[in-house]
Amino acid sequence: MSNRLLWAENLTHLFAQNKGFMEINCELYRGEILGIVGESGSGKTTLLKSLSGRLKPSDGQVKFADGFGEQSLYDLEESERRRLLRTDWGIVHQHPLDGLRPYISAGGNIGERLMAIGQRHYNNIRETAKRWLIDVEIASDRIDDLPITFSGGMQQRLQIARNLVMEPSILFMDEPTGGLDVSVQAKLLDLLRKLVKQHQIAVVIVTHDLGVARLLADRLMVMQQGRVVESGLTDNVLDDPKHPYTQLLVSSILQN
Numbered sequence: 001m002s003n004r005l006l007w008a009e010n011l012t013h014l015f016a017q018n019k020g021f022m023e024i025n026c027e028l029y030r031g032e033i034l035g036i037v038g039e040s041g042s043g044k045t046t047l048l049k050s051l052s053g054r055l056k057p058s059d060g061q062v063k064f065a066d067g068f069g070e071q072s073l074y075d076l077e078e079s080e081r082r083r084l085l086r087t088d089w090g091i092v093h094q095h096p097l098d099g100l101r102p103y104i105s106a107g108g109n110i111g112e113r114l115m116a117i118g119q120r121h122y123n124n125i126r127e128t129a130k131r132w133l134i135d136v137e138i139a140s141d142r143i144d145d146l147p148i149t150f151s152g153g154m155q156q157r158l159q160i161a162r163n164l165v166m167e168p169s170i171l172f173m174d175e176p177t178g179g180l181d182v183s184v185q186a187k188l189l190d191l192l193r194k195l196v197k198q199h200q201i202a203v204v205i206v207t208h209d210l211g212v213a214r215l216l217a218d219r220l221m222v223m224q225q226g227r228v229v230e231s232g233l234t235d236n237v238l239d240d241p242k243h244p245y246t247q248l249l250v251s252s253i254l255q256n
């Protein structure tokens with residue numbers, strides 16, 4: 001069985017000239033972390049949306065492998081795509097409250113999706129939610145508190161728990177540490193790395209921060225003006241960048 005989970009074939013979506021992404025071909029394998037880097041406006045978020053079923057591209061295909069074989073993401077019915085996004089795939093937004101229900105408890109945020117797939121045993125759901133709170137380093141006695149009473153870092157960890165409780169095969173993350181203080185960011189990155197490796201989850205992560213990419217990603221794609229200009233193993237791309245744009249990105253970090 002191939003370990004290829006998700007791939008894009010000549011994927012293109014343009015809002016206007018040079019605004020969006022063009023002719024993207026990429027692959028994601030089971031258990032790997034793929035980083036998408038590039039400066040602001042290079043099309044990273046738009047590409048992530050298309051790869052994760054939230055933006056139908058104007059051209060090309062997103063395909064994925066599941067138990068039934070190979071499927072074309074945008075040939076699915078809208079409802080099927082949504083179900084896939086809530087069950088087998090997860091999405092971690094930059095702003096945690098975009099991915100949480102602010103007015104239901106932390107435990108409810110984690111348990112809700114289990115109930116949506118038919119789990120009904122309240123005590124089991126609560127125990128699972130507690131375990132996930134502990135796994136993302138939130139005290140389990142906060143289970144009945146609302147996410148709006150949590151710090152930004154805690155909210156982000158809760159958003160991660162809400163996704164991981166479904167044991168997704170793929171997690172899509174857009175600047176997950178974006179709004180956090182540096183020290184909180186570092187802790188979250190450590191936790192993320194531990195959890196995705198432990199649960200063998202494949203990840204596509206968008207970041208403009210090469211430090212985040214270095215820490216998390218196994219492979220990188222570098223985007224400039226909607227195109228992938230370089231890709232490869234993270235260490236190779238960052239230690240020995242071939243494309244002038246990647247060289248510029250790497251050297252601007254070194255100067256900071």
Ligand SMILES: Nc1ncnc2c1ncn2[C@@H]1O[C@H](COP(=O)(O)OP(=O)(O)OP(=O)(O)O)[C@@H](O)[C@H]1O
Nearest residue numbers: 015019020038039040041042043044045046047208
């Ligand atoms: N819904 C939209 N309608 C029109 N233009 C859009 C839309 N969404 C994004 N764009 C434009 O497409 C280009 C790529 O945007 P995108 O958000 O994908 O870039 P990015 O690399 O993720 O940038 P950032 O790091 O700042 O989030 C930008 O020029 C942006 O202004």
